[in-house]
Amino acid sequence: MAALKVSHIRSTLDAFAVLYSHAGATEQSDAIAAMSKALARADKLSVDEIVQALEKAKSKSPTGKT
């Protein structure tokens, strides 16, 4: 089975951003939309690649060091 692409996740996030917006939860809607926008350039990549990049960024961040 093909690896899940970031675009699949983004379409889900975008759908929920609309739902939150319709429910009047603007702050939540904006936060999810911002997250989706940040992921947009990675649409063609697999979720695995993004998770690995996030883990790498976490290990480099002062807040991520344990």
Add this chain to the structure above:
Amino acid sequence: MRGHQLREILSDIRDAISGSGGAKQAEAIDRIQSALADLDHCPANDVVNRVDAAVASVTQPAWEAKLAQLQSAGLDEVEFLKRLDEIVTDKSIKKADLLQIAQAYVGYADKKASASKLADAIKTRFYGKIYDRDADEMAKRATPW
């Protein structure tokens, strides 16, 4: 909004889709939100910035990432020289990459120049910026009105 609140929204989305045939998407969202757990006490913007940086790290060409590091050193000489040295000694950065960096940082670069000449051109541009800043400051002091 804080990071943990954004993660809670993502968890809610995960729960909502996991029960409706979206198990793979739910798992993916769970993995993404888990990777952001260390930012729970930070503003949600920091979480978005982390995602943005992570995406850039896998989608940007290597030279663009190096250029961004060089530019983010600003006019800090020690930091700039450290980052330039990292670029020059990084074997994954080829001469073509260095040419792209030089063209972007300096504004132009000779395609036939050697790698060390390109590094020199970048350094010269940096010291030119320092000179411009110092000249501006001196001019302001000389003409305070």
